[in-house]
Amino acid sequence: MASISLRNIVKRYGHGPKAHQVIHGVNAEIQNGEFIVLVGPSGCGKSTLLRMIAGLEEITGGELWIGNRMVNTLEPAKRNIAMVFQNYALYPHMSNFENMAYGLKIAKVPADEIRRRVDKAAKILELSHLLERKPRELSGGQRQRVAMGRAIVREPQVFLFDEPLSNLDAKLRGQTRIEIQKLHAELGITSLFVTHDQVEAMTLAQRMIVMNAGNVEQFGTPEEVYHQPASTFVASFIGSPPMNLLHHAPGGQTGRILGVRPEHIDLVPGNGSGGWEFTVETVELLGAERLLYGKVGGEDVTVRVEEGRPYPKPGETTRIAARADRLHWFDQTTGQRITA
Numbered sequence: 001m002a003s004i005s006l007r008n009i010v011k012r013y014g015h016g017p018k019a020h021q022v023i024h025g026v027n028a029e030i031q032n033g034e035f036i037v038l039v040g041p042s043g044c045g046k047s048t049l050l051r052m053i054a055g056l057e058e059i060t061g062g063e064l065w066i067g068n069r070m071v072n073t074l075e076p077a078k079r080n081i082a083m084v085f086q087n088y089a090l091y092p093h094m095s096n097f098e099n100m101a102y103g104l105k106i107a108k109v110p111a112d113e114i115r116r117r118v119d120k121a122a123k124i125l126e127l128s129h130l131l132e133r134k135p136r137e138l139s140g141g142q143r144q145r146v147a148m149g150r151a152i153v154r155e156p157q158v159f160l161f162d163e164p165l166s167n168l169d170a171k172l173r174g175q176t177r178i179e180i181q182k183l184h185a186e187l188g189i190t191s192l193f194v195t196h197d198q199v200e201a202m203t204l205a206q207r208m209i210v211m212n213a214g215n216v217e218q219f220g221t222p223e224e225v226y227h228q229p230a231s232t233f234v235a236s237f238i239g240s241p242p243m244n245l246l247h248h249a250p251g252g253q254t255g256r257i258l259g260v261r262p263e264h265i266d267l268v269p270g271n272g273s274g275g276w277e278f279t280v281e282t283v284e285l286l287g288a289e290r291l292l293y294g295k296v297g298g299e300d301v302t303v304r305v306e307e308g309r310p311y312p313k314p315g316e317t318t319r320i321a322a323r324a325d326r327l328h329w330f331d332q333t334t335g336q337r338i339t340a
C-alpha cells in the first residue's frame, strides 16, 4: 500500500508551436489506503492523468510520488500498480485461472504461490467455480471480476480503475459497484477510479477529485462536494438534476450567482405570498418524485416534488421558496464559491 502525491503535474501532447497542453498543473495528496474517484466530463483529462500515474504516458512537468519514491521516469512494471480497464483485456484462449495467473507466471512466481493467490482472489470475488472456464463463457460482470482478480493477485500498492463499469448494464453496474466497495474494505489498497458518471463517483468515493478542462475544480468528500461545491462547474456537474444557478435571482446581489438544488425548493402552499413566482413548463414523473421544469424571471429553474403531493401543471404559475439555509453564492466573474 502507498500514498500518491501529484505535485504540479502538467501534460502537453506534441512539441513546439503544435504543442497542446491538456493537464495544467494538478496537485493532490492521496493517503495510503484511500479510495479516490476522479470524475469529470469527457475530455477533461482523467484518463491522461491515470495513464501518467500508471506510467503509460510521459509526464511533461511536475513530480509524481508513489510512497516514498519519485516515479516520473520509472517504467510501469516497476511502479507496483495494477490497472483494471473498461474492456477487461482478457486473453480469450486462456482459462480464467490462466488469465488471473498470467502476470505472476511471467514474473516467475512459484506455481504453488500462484495457486494460493489466485484461489484467494477468486474466493473474494466469488469466482472459484468459474476458474476453469474461458472468459467467453462468463457474463460481462463476471469477466470484469476476472479482470479485477488478475489485478488483485499481483498484490499491488495501488489500484487504478479506468471506467471499469461502463460496459455493464445499469443493474450490473450497481452490483459491481458494491463488490468494488467490499473489495476495498477487505484489501485496503490505495485506489484511483476514473469515471464520467457522477452517481458512480458519489457512491464509491471516500474523496473525489472533480476535474474540468485539465484542472482540479475540487478535491473533497462526496458530502463536501455536494453541500459546498467550490464553483458553479462543480455545482452543476454533481447532483442530478443539477443545481439551479440564477444570475438575476429576485432579492439576489449584483455580481453574484445564486445556487439552489431542486430538492431544496418548496412549493408555497395555497395562495401564500413570499418566495419567487414560478411558471411551470414541463413535468416529469421519475417514480418516487416529480420534476417541475419552469422559469423564474426568465431563468430556468427545476423543482423536485415528492410523488403524491399536489403540484402545479404545465402553464400554471405558483410561488416557490428556496430554503434559506440551503443557498449557495458564486462570483459571477470567476464562478468560484463565495463563503462569507
Ligand SMILES: Nc1ncnc2c1ncn2[C@@H]1O[C@H](COP(=O)(O)OP(=O)(O)OP(=O)(O)O)[C@@H](O)[C@H]1O
Binding pocket: 013, 020, 022, 040, 041, 042, 043, 044, 045, 046, 047, 048, 049, 196
Ligand atoms: N495522444 C494524444 N494526443 C493529443 N491529444 C490527446 C491525446 N490523448 C488525449 N488527448 C487530448 O487530451 C485531452 C484529455 O483527454 P483524456 O482522454 O484524458 O480525457 P478524459 O477526461 O479521460 O475523457 P473521456 O471520459 O472521454 O475518456 C483531450 O482534449 C484529448 O483530445
